[in-house]
Amino acid sequence: MFLLQKGTKLRIADFVHGADGLGNQNFPPPNGKPIEESAADFLVNQAKANPGKITVVALGPLTNIALAVQMDPDFAKNIAQIVLLG
Numbered sequence: 001m002f003l004l005q006k007g008t009k010l011r012i013a014d015f016v017h018g019a020d021g022l023g024n025q026n027f028p029p030p031n032g033k034p035i036e037e038s039a040a041d042f043l044v045n046q047a048k049a050n051p052g053k054i055t056v057v058a059l060g061p062l063t064n065i066a067l068a069v070q071m072d073p074d075f076a077k078n079i080a081q082i083v084l085l086g
Contacts, residue, residue, distance in 0.1 A: 010061065040067035047078035058084040 018024035035042065043064060047054050056079055058065060065082065068075045 038067075039064040040071055043068040044072045044075055047075055048072070051078045052080055054079045056082045058082060060085075 012021075014021075020027075037045070043056065047068075056065065062084070072078075
C-alpha cells in the first residue's frame with residue numbers, strides 16, 4: 001500500500017476556470033443534497049455495483065481515484081475507463 005502526501009498544497013487555476021471552477025457561468029445551486037459517503041467510497045461502491053460500465057471523468061487532482069485503488073484492489077478492473085484532464 002502506498003501513502004498519499006499530506007500537506008501538499010493544492011494549486012487552483014481560477015484564472016482559467018473562474019472562481020467557481022466552472023468558468024463563472026453562474027449556474028443555479030444544485031437541488032440535491034450532498035451524500036454522506038466519501039468520494040472514494042462512492043467510486044468503489046459504484047464500480048462494484050456496475051462492473052465494466054463506469055467511466056470516471058477526472059477533471060482535477062486524482063486523490064479520490066488513488067484512495068479508491070487503495071481501498072479496493074479490484075477497483076481498476078471494475079471500471080470501464082478513466083478519462084482525465086491533464
